[in-house]
Amino acid sequence: MCLGLPMTIIETDGMSALCEYANKQRRVSVMLLSEPPVGANVLVHIDTAVRLxxxxxxxxxxxxxxGLNAALDDHDCDRFFADLIGQEPQLPEHLR
Incomplete structure (x- = not known):
């Protein structure tokens, strides 16, 4: 399974960007995007920003x-999923 990280662009040269998530920085490719600006949030998979x-x-x-980290550490994780608490699971429209 591959997880994407939501990162914020700190600086960019048009081909790569220094991005930050959870107080950690890494340089990622932004070649799949059309010149994302400094301050933009991007979804990063395998050191490549794939979308804004x-x-x-x-x-x-x-x-x-x-929330996943909290659950793995056996801590309460409900506050991280507040938008899901008390709701019945819903199938996406295309699967109904």
């Missing part, structure tokens, strides 16, 4: 990753 994220989506992904 809006602030809400970046936060939800970061919360989910923190």
């Amino acid at each position: 994220l809006d602030d809400d989506e970046a936060r939800l992904i970061a919360d989910a990753l923190e």
Whole structure:
């Protein structure tokens, strides 16, 4: 399984960007995107930014990753999945 990280662009030269997530920085390729600006949130897979994220989506992904870490450490993880608590699972529209 491959997980994408929501990272924020700190600096870019058009071909690569220095990005940050969870107080860690790494240089990633941005060649699949059309000149993302400094401050943009991007979804990074295997050191490649694959798409732009809006602030809400970046936060939800970061919360989910923190929740997984909490669950793996046997800590309460409900607060990370507040948008799912008390809801019945729903199939995506194309599977209904």
